[in-house]
Amino acid sequence: MMMNLFSIFDPLCISLNLSMNWISSMLSILFIPSTFWLTYSRMNMLWTKILLNIHNELMPLLKIYYNKGATIIFSSLFIYIVFNNFLGLFPYIFTSTSHLSLTLTLALPLWLSYMMYGWINQTNHMFTHLVPQNTPFILMPFMVLIESVSNLIRAITLSVRLTANMIAGHLLMVLLSNMSMFLEIHLIPLLMLIQFLLLTLESAVSIIQAYVFMILSTLYSSEVN
Template sequence: MMMNLFSIFDPMCSIMNLSLNWISSLMIFMFLPSSFWLISSRMKLIWMKILINIHNELKPLLKNFINKGNTMIFSSLFMFIIFNNFLGLFPYIFTSTSHLSLTATLALPLWLSFMLYGWINKTNHMFTHLVPQNTPSILMPFMVLIESISNMIRALTLSVRLTANMIAGHLLMTLLSSMGIYMETSYIYLLIITQFLLLILESAVAIIQAYVFMILTTLYSSEVNYVKK
């Protein structure tokens, strides 16, 4: 039972020693709107509307580090995660964001680049950030320890949060659907309605988790790139 339950997260569907399930992470390129038309398609208009809204959302967070295109990495990250989250809701499509190997690959390089940039180029700012303002002198050593641990586990919390939320919803839907063959006909309709509501909830989770991942990485970047005026 447990082996069948967790088999939906097995990436080892392979031919010629290639894990073909991971190809689902590249399916986002199938949905990218074409830019070679004289008149933009509806899909491209929706795509650009989303990107503009994300850009306007991130600008206040990066107001101390404004450069052209500085929100593109975070908006691209958002679109990549949300597409993979939604693709995982379709039957027989592997959910790549339910694996730490992918989420940690997204979170760790970003966190490491922020930390290296901050400690190399803005060492004084990074040291002062370890002690919040108006902290009593007796609590300063503890605050430094707490803030240091908090900074070090940021990549882990980013990746685990996304992975855990995607796994939990998929496991619940799989567990409920596997009970259908043991239920009476009168309860099947209730199960279908419950599954439909769970699907709506998982769609909301897919959007929220991509948004949270993007916002947190943006906040970590804005902390490091803070410019005192």
């Protein structure tokens, strides 16, 4: 119950003795658009630098210099896989990229769209791509068979490569952590050092596998253009 009419303006007049009225003065900052700031934040500058480097890396592979937005899908794919790989290194966080249900979902639509676009719009190019140049006439039927199988399993190899690398590193870290209960006390620091080095290696593998997935997807798309 208010003691007087002006008690609503008292910052201490709140239940549970929590003076939270001044928070409303800070909420206005959250509603200011980022374009009103004079300079970008360091996080924005970092992401802009990363995306620009990825764009410059992919443009020579795509060979589409007039379409600057062609690299957006591959850079987004790279960032998504890197985030999932890194989050899987933290304790008690599910590693989604270690399951084929996710990696195959990423690779299969890309591969299927490449194949449909190539065989519908550039059929002759897809047929000639099955036989490399300077192939002997006797080996042509075998090369067609080999190239056909290679094209059919590309989605599987993309997904299995990422999944296998994530599973291998996590299994090795779990096996080493389970050894701690069987080791003597003076060997525990050595085990911790090995696990730290393995964690550093897994961090590098997380970036490398995302980069390999992005580059191979880009190369597969460049073959049908």
